[in-house]
Structures are given as structure tokens and as C-alpha cells.
Amino acid sequence: MTAGSAAPERDLTTDGAATERDMTASDDGQADSFELDRAAFEAAGRRRRTSDRVRRIGAYATLSLFVVISVGPALYLISPAFRDSVSLFAYPPEWIPRRPTLENYRFLFRNTEYIRWGVNTAVYATGVTLVSLVTNSLAAYAFARLRFPGRKVLFFLILSTLMIPVAAVLAPTYLTVRTIGGWPLIGDWIDLDTYGGLILPSAVSPLGVFMMKQFIETLPGGLYEAAKLDGASEWRIFRKIVLPLLKPALVVLGIFVFMITWASYLWPLVAATGDDYRVLTVGIQSLNGQFVTNWGVMGAAALLTIVPVTIVFLFFQKWFVQASMAGALKQ
């Protein structure tokens, strides 16, 4: 605060934030000695500019190094994916495939259930996303706009399970699904090795309820009151007024849920025992370490799985980043 009064004066005499810092360091608040030190001041400015340049180069070199580390492993996959596994052990190392081959992909499509796994992943991730979006937005509307007894208690109970990870309830959830699977009728839909048993336990996270509730509460109440006075039912208000306004939040939540779900491993691993309902992550990992690992095939499968996601990511990058932040920051 004490230096604040001198600041505007200095801003007039300097031409940028970079030199301003230098001045304040060399000068002890005697504004009238400026003119005399002009030469020294300009020299200091030059020094500063070179050290700034060095610092900038250092910063970008550091950032580039981390970019290489981030992207490098995925890019390198291209090499083993198009070579036979024997060449991996060749010396000197064969960085670029000398005789590129599609043998790994042929194996992947002929000898494994890769396509089936892909379809299962699509059904699984889409299912969890749809179930989450529908149930979460409905529940959020009730918590945000309706008054009913036990509202606060129920919300707190649900919210307190926000952080419970799959891993901590893996075993009892497995037994629950297994038990339901033994019941008549409903057991045909919800069981181990069914889409229902795969999807529903993955759609329990209250994150969406919480996010949507916050969002609905920020919507202008006037619209809602007006619709109510016109005699619209809650369901009609939800569908015609709230849902259209929720669209951006639904997109963010949808991407978030989809990303989490298609990448998940633990629940699909225990919920699907055979190839019929196995998803990509579990399927590809099953190629790893049965007797002798066919490294080339594993690399090919990983590469093939990541490429489409990367393309989608590059198109919708903003949404993706926003979605992943939403998970942590909006809580």
C-alpha cells in the first residue's frame, strides 16, 4: 500500500512490465534521480532483455521436454505396432520398421474378440452416460426446486458417498449383482455377464446430481415461477424449461462420465467373465501375460484403441478439458 502512491508515476516513465521491475529494484523511491541515471537504466534494460530471453528459452525448453514425455510413449507405439515381435529384441534396435507389417492387426481381428470388446465398450460407456444423465438431472431438479420432507437428509446421505471409489465397494457390489442375478425376471437383466449388471453399478456416482443441482439453482427463478402460475406441471417445467437450459451442463457431465467409464477396468473385469461382455480395457489386458505375451499385438491393440479417442479429443478439446476440471473444481 505504501508503494502504491508512487506506482502511477513510474508507469509513465517506463514502457512495459518487464522494465518496471528492474527500476523498482535499482531505485529506492527517489523519482528525481531518474533522468541522471538514464544510461545506466538503459543498460540495465538491455541486460534484463537478454536475461528475459534466456529465461524464456529455458521455459520453453522445459515445457517441450514435458511435452515429449507426455506424448512420446503413445507416438512410439507406432513402431512396435507395425513390426513383428521378434524384431523388438533385435540389436541394434530397429526404431523404424524395416519391413512394416499388418500381421499384428490381422492377429487382433482374427484370433481375438477385439471387435466384440469394442462394441461392448461402446454399449457400456453409452449406457452409463445415458443412465447417469437422465437419473442425475431428474434427481437434481427435485433437490433444487421441490420441497419434500427429508430432502436435506437424503441429499446429505447421497453426497457423503461422493468420494467412494469402485475399489472400496468392489467385493460387496459383486455379491449384490450376483444375488440379484439369481432372482426371477429381474435376474435376466441384471446379473454378472449382462449389460444391466455392467452398466447400473457404474452409474451410481452422485457427482452429476450435485453438479446439476448447483446449475439448476443458478437458473433464473422467474421463468420457473411464471410457468408455475400458468399451471404447468413440474414434469412439463422440467422438460420444456429446465432441460433446454441444462444442455451445456449435460454435455460436460456426459463427456466426463463417458471418459471415466470407457477407461474403467476394475468393475468390468469382475462383472464380465467371458468374451461376450468383456470390454476393451479388460480384453487388451488379457493379451498381456498369458503364457508368452505377443508384444506387437498388444501394442497394435493399444494404438488402435487410442487413435479414435485422440481424434475426437482434438475436435472437442475445450469440452474435454472443461469436463475433467468440472469433476474436481465444481465440487
Place this chain on the structure above:
Amino acid sequence: MEGSVAAGAAEEWAELTLSPRQYRQRARRYRARTSRRAIGFLAPYTAIWAVFLAFPVGWGVWLSFNTGGILGTRQFVGFENWTRAWGDTEIRTAVRNTAVYMVIAIAVVFGLAIFLASLLNKHRRGSNFFKLALYFPLLAPPILGAMMWFFMVHFDFGVLNLILRQFGGAGINYLGENPNALLTIVAVEVWRGLGFWVLFYLAGIQAVPEELLAAGRIDGAKAWRRFARITVPTLRPLLLFALVVAIIFNAQLFDSVQVLTEGGPALGTATVVWFIFKRMFAFQDTGLAFATSVGLLLVILAATLLSFWALAKRQAREA
């Protein structure tokens, strides 16, 4: 004239006023009506939540006091599973590994993320590209991310050893020795999480009021001092929250262990979740699996409460 108007108004008023009993009756009817409506909105989510999350949590606690495997008849045995879990050397190893892993991974990833975020904050040109590239590892499922690292750290054909050998080195056994294996897992997880935490801290750093930094500059504080004395303190509420989130995420370490080491060598990378998984599905020792699950649950619950507290503090500060 005037009198009759007043009388009319009074009549209308009387219609609008309710006796206490009528009021209670109508309020009750209104509440019943809104509750009925609320049930329709709440039922789908609450049903799924109750059956597949709330119930398993409760059942898991109950089953931690039982034996019987996945299919056998269950028998109540009191605290036997718990005392067995407490004395189990494998669990102790798993807990210690997870703790060591968490401390190193969180310290490294937070340090790097804050450093890179402050670089990105200062050097804006091309920062979008850098953010995207750093974020990239999060796109791949953890399983596939770990597989990519197989081609980096494999003893025979891993890129790192190929490079080392080209310079005459012998190559490092990244996965087959302790403590290398756990450190490799740390590196893979730091690689995955870094982009997220950079974006997280970048958002936090950009929220640091520019005037504060300018004031620091005017007072002659050097860049490092401004960072330590202005940026970090304003980040502190965020830091606590981030720490809790990171603990909850990292306590679940499983996928990359399963891919890269399967808990080995000699349990050197056995983690808590890996232990639960093995006990439950390979050995069908449900007692130990459930007791450990509940233990993990308690730790995560404590961390959650801590995060609520941190958030409340943050909101109180903002208000």
C-alpha cells in the same frame, strides 16, 4: 360508499385468511402433493444409488464380520477377520507400499504441476498447445497408458534401456527389482496425472489477484519470493482440497500395477486395492477382502470429510 368498499375488501381478506387449522390442513396437502411429485423425480437415481452403492457399503461392513467365501454359507465370527487383517504381513506390506507410493507420487506431481503451471502462466504464447499435449495422457485408459510404458521400461526392448545401451550402459531393471518397480509405477502415475494438475493449478494461479503481484513487484520482491509469499498462500485453500482429492484417487492404485508388475517382485508393488482384488477373486478369502475394503472406505470417508471442511473454509474465506 367508503364503508361498503372497506367491507368488501374485508370480506375478500377473510376469504384469503385461513384459520390455523385450515392452514395446517392445506400445508399438509401441499406438502403431500409436492412429495408425490418429488418421488417421481427422485426414484430412478435413488433406486440405483440405494441398490448398487448404499446397500453394498452396508453389506460390506456386515460381511467383514463373517466368513464363508463367495458361495459358502456365511457365519458370524465377530472381529476375527479384523484381527487377522491387522496381523497380516501382506496387508501391512500393501498399506506401506500404497503410503510410500502416495507420498512420493503426490509430492512429485504437485511440485511439477505448480512449476509448469507458473511457467505456462508467465509464457502465454503457445500455452494452448502445451496444455493439450500435457493433458494427452489422461485420454488413454490407465490400462493402456501403462502398456505404453511397457515399451519404455521393458528390460530387453524398452526405449529407455535401448538408449542407455547405445551409450554403453548395461540397462536398468525397472520392473524386476525393488524399489525400482514401485518408483516406475510412481513415474507412470505422475505421467498420467500431470496434465490434470497443471490445468488445476493454472486455474488457481490465474485467480491470484494481479494487484497483489504488482504490489509485490513494486515493493521489490523477486520472482521466487513473489511466488512463495503471494502465489502459494493464495493457493493454500486449493492446495488442501487438491491434496484430499489426490489422496482419494491415489489410494485406489491398481490398474498400472496389474499391467506392469502384478504386485511383484516379492510384493514390492502390492497395493491395498490389488490385495483386496487378489483376496476376493483369486483366493476367495472374503473375510480379509471385506475387512480391508471397509478399512479403505474409512480412510476415504475421513478424507472426504476433510475435503468438505476445506471447502467450507474456502467458501468462508471468499465470502
